[in-house]
Amino acid sequence: MNTKYIDLISQTFDFPQPEFKLEDKTLQFHDIDLMELVEEYGAPLKFTYLPQISNNIQRAKTWFRDAIKKHDYKGNYNYCYCTKSSHFKHVLNEALKNDIHIETSSAFDIDIVENLKKEGKITDETFIISNGFKRDQYVSNIARLINNGQKNCIPIIDNYEEIDLLSEQIDGNFKVGIRIASEEEPKFEFYTSRLGIGYKNIIPFYKNQIKSNPKVELKMLHFFINTGIRDNAYYWNELLKCLKVYTSLKKVCPSLDSLNIGGGFPIKNSLAFDFDYEYMIDEIINQIKQTCEEEEVDVPNIFTEFGSFTVGESGGAIYEVLYQKQQNDREKWNMINSSFITTLPDTWAINKRFIMLAINRWHDSYERVLLGGLTCDSDDYYNSEQHMNAIYLPKYNKEKPLYIGFFNTGAYQETIGGFGGLQHCLIPSPKHILIDKDKDGNITKTLFSEQQKSEDLLKILGYAN
Template sequence: MNTKYIDLIDQTYYFPQEEFNLDGEHLQFHGIPLNELVQQYGSPLKFTYLPKISENILRAKNWFANAIEKNNYKGKYHYCYCTKSSHFQHVMHEALKNNIHMETSSAFDINIIEKLKADGKLTNETYVICNGFKREKYIDNIARLINDGHQNCVPIIDNYEEIDLLSDAINDTFKVGIRIASEEEPKFEFYTSRLGIGYKNIVPFFENQIKDNDKVELKMLHFFINTGIRDNAYYWNELVKCLKVYVRLKKICPSLDSLNIGGGFPIKNTLAFEYDYQYMINEILNQINITCSEADVPVPHIFTEFGSFTVGESGGAIYEILYQKQQNDREKWNMIDSSFITTLPDTWAINKRFIMLPINRWNDEYERVLLGGLTCDSDDYYNSEQNMNAIYLPKYKREKPLYIGFFNTGAYQETIGGYGGLQHCLIPQPKHVLIDKDENGNFTYKLFRAQQKAEDLLDILGYQVDAEHE
């Protein structure tokens, strides 16, 4: 019988894959020897593989270049990175190597933009697309950026008050976009996004607040789908509705020349993942060409805002199985040396699944298990792979350590989990390692943050820690 873990994977998936392969019984991720990484730094740990960020940006740029040529598309393409996916400096610096633009969500994002400008990482030519509901601090920061000469900062109008607030704060003329309040998928608890302005209200809004305002120039229509760019009837229907608004608006607003098709590309969350990125881009540009041709208006320049796609597939987390608890005749709980709630919050908050594979012992027999975290919370668990409805791992043996990895975790988990702050049940934040390549193609490793210590958490909580106990 084929009872080894490697046999299970071979029977279930095409393996090895582009980013996953084996060196003996040890897993490699983009060639990174993960077992050696664990031996050097211990567990739990998180890592970021920086070259994957540039790789995905260049892939998307290439897909759009191919689609522009194939469709004889007359507009330009601009790649924006959604800072909210990961604000870390090492992520920003890697992304900005690729001549991209930025999308912000709140006031402090602008402070990061200003720091990147001071460091020479971006210039006034970089587009800064400002999304989100804007209150005083965000308005002030956007105004400061524009008043200091960043004319390519484009606030996206989210509500009816923002035009007046921005006009009062900005000294000279400025560009804006309008966000469409798209309709949500039928399974949502509400019908229309809380963000943006409704389809029917956009043209009247332009005529009432922008058309005769000498300070404001409308440049962009912003179309965002919460579920991302997917090949289904819902997405195509919303895109067609958006394009109808664009051509109506273009006919009365010559300055409008850009369409932001916000909503990201999906990333790989299972070894069975399939998605035809090139087809989707080709079809989007084809639909825009058709609609604009029929309406006899020029096609818009295209902006995208990719967050998870940019950084998600660069991240991973590694844990050790500490112990196995046989709770009844069917359920075996493998306990990890950290917490899912604190380190991978999307696994319990929105039931998100990541690729999960053992780091070692691929030649051992396997068993079905559940995975539990260290907090005393019933929700701190991970119990199924997306397409197998179960978790299988090499059999637990006390004398043979077992390490497991979760992959493509690089987007949102740190900020949602409260990176560097308090963690549920005071479980410490794991160490974080940055992985890069030198000019010779060799891997380099840098400890970005050590694991939290007791005094770190006590200090946040307001306790005085005696020096002798530090």
């Protein structure tokens, strides 16, 4: 009878997979021995596997290059990384190895851009696409960046006042884009995004505030779908509406030459994950070309802003199961030595699911469990997987430690969780390890941050100097 954890995984999924395999009875992730990592650094811990950032960027670039060649598409493609997914320097350093551009969303992002520029990681030619609602400091920082020579900084206009605010502080001529206020999916609590300018108002806005302003040149139309790029009727319908706006605007604004199809690609959240990236890109390029040909306008240069897709699949978190609580006849709670609320806040805030696998004991029998965090909060739990609506792990044994890993957690978790600051119930942030490979394929590990100490938290709270 197949009752071992390895049997469950092998029968449920196509396993092993490119990034996951079993070696010496323990799990490996991109050839990283995860038990060795635990033995060296302890648990809980977080890690970032830096090469996966470059891997995903190059995958997307290849898909777009192939689609552009196939359809004889005359525009260029530019890959942008939206920094809000992860602002860490090690992430930007890795991403910028791949000839990419940057999308910003707030004032302090510009300070990061200037720091990278000072270090030679970006140049005046790098596109800086500045999104978000802009006031005071953000406007000032964008103006400073442009005044200091960043000629490809393109603020994306989000409301009717921003043109005047930018014009007051930018010395010479500058380029802008306009964000479309897309209509949301029917399941949303509102009909239209709070961000951007409505479809029907874009051409009047251009004629009234941009066309007559000698300092401003409109270069880009920004189209963003909150749910990301997905093969469903909603996405294709919104894309076609956007293309109608683009072609109509292009006819009255010759300087318009770029379309930013914001909204990211999904990332792998289960061993059963299946998404045809190549088909989606191929069809997007095809739809854009067809629409432009029908309207007899030149095709635009394409920009994308991939955040989670860039960095998400590089991250992971490892916990130890401390104890099992049998709360009733059916429910067994495996208590981890950290908190989901603090270390994986997306699981609590938006019910996001990540790949979850045991690190060791794959040849032991398994059981159905719930996973609980350390905080005294009823929401600090994780109770189902995308693929089976349940969690199965090797049976709890007090004498045999069990370690579990959550994978593809690299986007948003640190910033939403408040890295380096206070955590719910004062649960400390775990150690964070950076993992890289040298040119010979040898794995290197660097301790990026230690686990928080009580002194760190007491200082924030005012109890210590």
